[in-house]
Amino acid sequence: MSAEEKTPSDVARRLARRSHARAADGATSGGWRRETFTLPRGEARDKAREWFAQFPKAAYMTEIESWRELSDDRIEFTMRRLPSAD
Secondary structure, three states, X not given: OOHHHOOHHHHHHHHHHHHHHHHHOOOOHXXXXXXXXXXXXXXXXXXXXXXXXXXXXXXXXXXXEEEEEOOOOEEEEEEEEOOOOO
């Protein structure tokens, strides 16, 4: 690190660049990966099961983070998981 990169604002800028680079790779806050779906009720169940099969809860901490029923019998929900199972 050079002398001009030692101020707090320089450190903050460098950390922000790293954070933006990670976000561009698909990572989100706290390292979680999230995806939101809006599907008919039956398809929503199938999609959630698919996620739990592909990303087991024990390894990826997969969960349905939030969900709501829409007026046309569709479900909007957000699935959350860790990016890898190290």
